[in-house]
Amino acid sequence: xxxxxxxxxxxxxxxxxxxxxxxxxxxxxxxxxxxxxxxxxxxxxxxxxxxxxxxxxxxxxxxxxxxxxxxxxxxxxxxxxxxxxxxxxxxxxxxxxxxxxxxxxxxxxxxxxxxxxxxxxxxxxxxxxxxxxxxxxxxxxxxxxxxxxxxxxxxxxxxxxxxxxxxxxxxxxxxxxxxxxxxxxxxxxxxxxxxxxxxxxxxxxxxxxxxxxxxxxxxxxxxxxxxxxxxxxxxxxxxxxxxxxxxxxxxxxxxxxxxxxxxxxxxxxxxxxxxxxxxxxxxxxxxxxxxxxxxxxxxxxxxxxxxxxxxxxxxxxxxxxxxxxxxxxxxxxxxxxxxxxxxxxxxxxxxxxxxxxxxxxxxxxxxxxxxxxxxxxxxxxxxxxxxxxxxxxxxxxxxxxxxxxxxxxxxxxxxxxxxxxxxxxxxxxxxxxxxxxxxxxxxxxxxxxxxxxxxxxxxxxxxxxxxxxxxxxxxxxxxxxxxxxxxxxxxxxxxxxxxxxxxxxxxxxxxxxxxxxxxxxxxxxxxxxxxxxxxxxxxxxxxxxxxxxxxxxxxxxxxxxxxxxxxxxxxxxxxxxxxxxxxxxxxxxxxxxxxxxxxxxxxxxxxxxxxxxxxxxxxxxxxxxxxxxxxxxxxxxxxxxxxxxxxxxxxxxxxxxxxxxxxxxxxxxxxxxxxxxxxxxxxxxxxxxxxxxxxxxxxxxxxxxxxxxxxxxxxxxxxxxxxxxx
Amino acid sequence: xxxxxxxxxxxxxxxxxxxxxxxxxxxxxxxxxxxxxxxxxxxxxxxxxxxxxxxxxxxxxxxxxxxxxxxxxxxxxxxxxxxxxxxxxxxxxxxxxxxxxxxxxxxxxxxxxxxxxxxxxxxxxxxxxxxxxxxxxxxxxxxxxxxxxxxxxxxxxxxxxxxxxxxxxxxxxxxxxxxxxxxxxxxxxxxxxxxxxxxxxxxxxxxxxxxxxxxxxxxxxxxxxxxxxxxxxxxxxxxxxxxxx
Numbered sequence: 028x029x030x031x032x033x034x035x036x037x038x039x040x041x042x043x044x045x046x047x048x049x050x051x052x053x054x055x056x057x058x059x060x061x062x063x064x065x066x067x068x069x070x071x072x073x074x075x076x077x078x079x080x081x082x083x084x085x086x087x088x089x090x091x092x093x094x095x096x097x098x099x100x101x102x103x104x105x106x107x108x109x110x111x112x113x114x115x116x117x118x119x120x121x122x123x124x125x126x127x128x129x130x131x132x133x134x135x136x137x138x139x140x141x142x143x144x145x146x147x148x149x150x151x152x153x154x155x156x157x158x159x160x161x162x163x164x165x166x167x168x169x170x171x172x173x174x175x176x177x178x179x180x181x182x183x184x185x186x187x188x189x190x191x192x193x194x195x196x197x198x199x200x201x202x203x204x205x206x207x208x209x210x211x212x213x214x215x216x217x218x219x220x221x222x223x224x225x226x227x228x229x230x231x232x233x234x235x236x237x238x239x240x241x242x243x244x245x246x247x248x249x250x251x252x253x254x255x256x257x258x259x260x261x262x263x264x265x266x267x268x269x270x271x272x273x274x275x276x277x278x279x280x281x282x283x284x285x286x287x288x289x290x291x292x293x294x295x296x297x298x299x300x301x302x303x304x305x306x307x308x309x310x311x312x313x314x315x316x317x318x319x320x321x322x323x324x325x326x327x328x329x330x331x332x333x334x335x336x337x338x339x340x341x342x343x344x345x346x347x348x349x350x351x352x353x354x355x356x357x358x359x360x361x362x363x364x365x366x367x368x369x370x371x372x373x374x375x376x377x378x379x380x381x382x383x384x385x386x387x388x389x390x391x392x393x394x395x396x397x398x399x400x401x402x403x404x405x406x407x408x409x410x411x412x413x414x415x416x417x418x419x420x421x422x423x424x425x426x427x428x429x430x431x432x433x434x435x436x437x438x439x440x441x442x443x444x445x446x447x448x449x450x451x452x453x454x455x456x457x458x459x460x461x462x463x464x465x466x467x468x469x470x471x472x473x474x475x476x477x478x479x480x481x482x483x484x485x486x487x488x489x490x491x492x493x494x495x496x497x498x499x500x501x502x503x504x505x506x507x508x509x510x511x512x513x514x515x516x517x518x519x520x521x522x523x524x525x526x527x528x529x530x531x532x533x534x535x536x537x538x539x540x541x542x543x544x545x546x547x548x549x550x551x552x553x554x555x556x557x558x559x560x561x562x563x564x565x566x567x568x569x570x571x572x573x574x575x576x577x578x579x580x581x582x583x584x585x586x587x588x589x590x591x592x593x594x595x596x597x598x599x600x601x602x603x604x605x606x607x608x609x610x611x612x613x614x615x616x617x618x619x620x621x622x623x624x625x626x627x628x629x630x631x632x633x634x635x636x637x638x639x640x641x642x643x644x645x646x647x648x649x650x651x652x653x654x655x656x657x658x659x660x661x662x663x664x665x666x667x668x669x670x671x672x673x674x675x676x677x678x679x680x681x682x683x684x685x686x687x688x689x690x691x692x693x694x695x696x697x698x699x700x701x702x703x704x705x706x707x708x709x710x711x712x713x714x715x716x717x718x719x720x721x722x723x724x725x726x727x728x729x730x731x732x733x734x735x736x737x738x739x740x741x742x743x744x745x746x747x748x749x750x751x752x753x
Numbered sequence: 754x755x756x757x758x759x760x761x762x763x764x765x766x767x768x769x770x771x772x773x774x775x776x777x778x779x780x781x782x783x784x785x786x787x788x789x790x791x792x793x794x795x796x797x798x799x800x801x802x803x804x805x806x807x808x809x810x811x812x813x814x815x816x817x818x819x820x821x822x823x824x825x826x827x828x829x830x831x832x833x834x835x836x837x838x839x840x841x842x843x844x845x846x847x848x849x850x851x852x853x854x855x856x857x858x859x860x861x862x863x864x865x866x867x868x869x870x871x872x873x874x875x876x877x878x879x880x881x882x883x884x885x886x887x888x889x890x891x892x893x894x895x896x897x898x899x900x901x902x903x904x905x906x907x908x909x910x911x912x913x914x915x916x917x918x919x920x921x922x923x924x925x926x927x928x929x930x931x932x933x934x935x936x937x938x939x940x941x942x943x944x945x946x947x948x949x950x951x952x953x954x955x956x957x958x959x960x961x962x963x964x965x966x967x968x969x970x971x972x973x974x975x976x977x978x979x980x981x982x983x984x985x986x987x988x989x990x991x992x993x994x995x996x997x998x
Contacts, residue, residue, distance in 0.1 A: 399930025422803025487973030515817030
């Protein structure tokens with residue numbers, strides 16, 4: 028049975044368990060420290076980082092302010108490309124849609140790409156209830172699923188496990204649901220990743236239906252963008268006949284160009300990489316080059332009601348990078364399970380109460396207090412969500428709720444008494460004077476305080492109040508004119524009568540009473556209000572949009588960045604290309620190589636390995652039996668070491684560069700650009716794309732990058748340049 | 754310059770030496786300090802804990818007491834952060850825009866003590882002398898709300914005889930967090946113990962900061978652990994001179 032979170036326990040109770048687990052705390056401290064350093068390093072490389080953050084926030088604000096229009100535009104473009112769009116108002120509707128789709132296809136298992144949306148709606152439980160097994164394929168999700176555990180991090184759900192714990196789970200559990208782990212499995216992360224590859228390989232090659240989420244969906248092209256590392260995403264998005272993508276409505280971006288911002292913000296904030304190893308981008312159904320059937324399930328599930336709040340709209344900017352978790356001192360000590368839901372950390376503490384607006388469980392009421400308001404999250408957030416400010420507002424809502432309930436909560440009563448005390452200098456002085464009496468006790472510190480302050484003194488001493496106050500010292504040493512005694516007039520208080528009105532206006536639930544599509548769209552429209560907040564896309568892109576390096580420096584930068592992510596790079600001129608390719612194949616020990624149908628014969632003249640042109644089309648099984656593949660590319664981005672295929676000339680189908688374990692990519696000088704915006708501008712927005720930055724890799728074991736999971740484990744790049752430039 | 758002093762309720766009740774040190778330093782530099790006696794609490798605890806209504810009453814009270822002064826100085830980064838940032842945000846969150854503007858006006862004239870020295874008076878050497886090893890803890894509000902990064906350390910570096918040591922993970926929260934220290938006491942203590950361990954690793958004799966509230970939390974743990982480290986507000990170090998140190 029898939030485990031789900033219990034919302035009856037409040038944060039402090041859950042945290043108590045975590046704080047007592049020394050191993051967990053050591054694992055979390057190690058992982059979060061690693062990722063923090065990585066993030067700071069790669070963010071520091073960009074001098075336009077702050078401008079990118081501003082642009083990211085502005086684009087998201089625009090998208091949210093126009094969410095209904097953009098969702099309809101997205102739908103139109105997905106449908107135009109052969110996809111089917113479903114709308115779900117809540118988790119139950121979304122699960123129902125997915126279960127029916129899977130059942131109609133007559134399969135009893137699906138492969139899944141890690142997705143927060145499906146975790147949020149507890150899709151796996153719903154599938155299980157209908158006899159459908161969902162196999163998680165992301166390494167960390169696999170660890171959680173095999174270990175019958177709960178996720179504890181947005182990016183790395185198994186962050187609470189270290190390598191030796193992961194090894195044990197693999198040894199104990201893998202054999203029960205597929206290929207077992209090898210008996211001699213070590214806790215070397217590369218060996219663990221290899222075990223995951225072997226365990227899932229046949230499942231990928233034979234899967235009929237895959238389920239994914241998406242990081243972004245682009246309204247003006249209908250494209251889905253899935254950002255990942257290991258290649259499990261590519262397997263799921265490319266090989267099965269049917270793909271079902273479950274996506275929150277807030278993931279919509281207005282246009283293709285927006286990606287130039289988010290593809291810089293997300294990887295650097297998330298895994299602390301210049302670019303993640305793989306990104307898949309495709310629109311609708313892509314028969315012959317991906318799934319023949321594509322279903323997009325757009326889910327509301329509380330988003331439209333969050334949209335009704337100004338702060339809630341800020342929360343919906345979130346791109347699920349998890350930078351806020353990684354820098355949060357509370358998260359580091361309590362771990363993700365203490366937050367009682369799949370969205371932990373600072374963003375979870377603001378997102379969950381917004382999505383479940385109107386529900387009052389002990390967990391939801393405790394989440395806004397699960398923060399010291401230190402502000403590290405706001406500082407790290409790539410889309411500038413002011414999480415501390417929103418936490419404070421959510422606390423205010425909880426307090427306002429307390430004001431309405433009788434008898435009054437003891438905390439409310441205490442805080443009101445304190446306010447009265449602070450409202451009168453005389454009363455306040457009496458309390459200070461009383462403290463002075465305690466200060467005369469023959470003690471050095473106070474070790475015991477009455478409730479609720481005993482929660483302080485259980486572990487902390489309290490200082491003894493002073494016997495002489497500042498006020499008496501100041502009065503003794505200063506002339507009277509330094510003392511001003513003006514009394515504030517509190518009688519004419521504008522707040523007193525206005526507050527009740529404010530309470531009445533406190534927005535609650537936005538009702539949804541229509542069906543499916545119309546229901547979601549009308550909820551959004553209601554939430555956006557009338558008149559709508561006016562916002563427009565930034566008129567100027569004030570981050571870097573053009574590089575400044577000359578061609579040879581640009582090539583050197585690309586080479587440097589490729590090598591940094593363990594890509595083997597060789598340079599040659601046209602005359603030597605075929606021999607160079609052959610040498611790479613020989614070095615890898617390949618006896619066969621797959622190529623797109625349009626690879627020129629000149630590339631292959633010297634190749635000794637058996638060449639399999641993708642014409643007639645190679646099956647997945649064919650590709651699995653071929654050692655290497657060879658492609659050109661559409662564009663290469665030097666700054667991030669990213670090579671992009673957009674299914675154009677010399678690039679072939681997506682599966683070609685995915686299934687064989689060794690990939691050779693040929694890049695020409697004129698295909699190299701310096702920065703991400705230049706790369707995005709060169710691509711065909713609605714043709715299927717694969718962005719590749721290094722060999723397949725994972726950061727799922729202790730947040731260290733390890734090369735080699737489901738995609739090609741070896742990546743060779745040939746930079747072809749004119750002879751005089753060599 | 755005539756400076757109105759806001760000492761904060763915590764210092765009023767528990768740490769009189771801190772505002773006293775502020776007075777001494779400012780007077781040593783030739784400024785006049787006035788003390789509005791009606792002052793109590795800025796309302797930070799209420800506002801941060803979600804008691805907007807009560808907190809805004811205290812905010813208005815603060816404004817009425819300090820509205821006539823051009824310059825208000827306080828030895829607490831978190832209270833200054835409240836006055837400068839949280840007041841207006843809280844008022845705007847309930848649609849009280851004109852109140853927010855009024856509160857903003859007083860907030861813009863309110864300075865944290867060390868910030869007032871370095872940014873307004875442009876002083877980095879206040880003529881202090883303190884022959885001890887000192888660790889500095891940048892409190893969250895000083896660092897991330899007021900943006901006081903290096904200037905407090907600059908003041909410390911100019912103190913005669915003072916050896917300033919670096920603390921590992923210095924920018925990380927100590928775990929105090931106001932009501933957080935009570936509502937999530939165990940997490941708060943776990944954070945504080947890690948902070949204390951990093952401080953103790955420096956072998957500093959004194960830990961100083963711009964907020965006595967955070968120091969009370971770290972100091973409460975230090976005292977319970979009998980660690981022997983002394984906690985001092987930065988103002989008290991700056992007030993130390995040859996005559997009475």
